[in-house]
Amino acid sequence: MKTMSPNDLGKKFIVEECQKLKIGDCLKNFKLSFKETVLKSELDVFKQSVELTTTKTGFNGIRFWFKCPLCLKGIGVLFVHPLDGRIGCRECLNLEYRKRRYKGMAECDLL
Template sequence: MKSITPNDLGNPIMLENCQKIQIEKFLNECREKFKQSLISSELKMIGIDIELTTSKTNFNGIRFWFKCPQCKRRVGVLFKHYISEIIGCRVCLDLNYRKQRYKGMIEGK
């Protein structure tokens, strides 16, 4: 009597034909979604409704950015104007650093 081998039972299931689910990729996707929803909810909780956007980094990560409510550019820092209380980037609010203000002048101490 001939012994049976796995190949005698039909086509074997090949590893390459199966969908791969890696725990690291799954956790990274969940972390990014969780991070984005957490940041959005924190902003809404303090009364600021600002859009978030993302960009990919060189090391397969994601960087979060604010979307300026005035010009819709992505920025890392937003400012609230102390007089008009408008929120925007420093370009939209026409804000300058102290060094830019005194450029070409002798700065006193």
């Protein structure tokens, strides 16, 4: 059973309102020889230490992930909560995408 967070009863924020960092952006400039060094260290992201983890790909490669500081799951994108500055994944910070908020509603301008 999931515990409630302060956002469960209040305003839900959307992903587009938050700062984000993609794992690909962090590793883009590193060569393969540096990736192992990066993996064994922690990154200092938005003034907070964040671990990295890996999974194997289907073609004998390695895929890198951030470890969410709140739930410890491997994720590709970290977000900063707009109110309290917490860093985490979309689920832990209770964020939604703009399109999902209006799912099923007609998108038109009313006169």
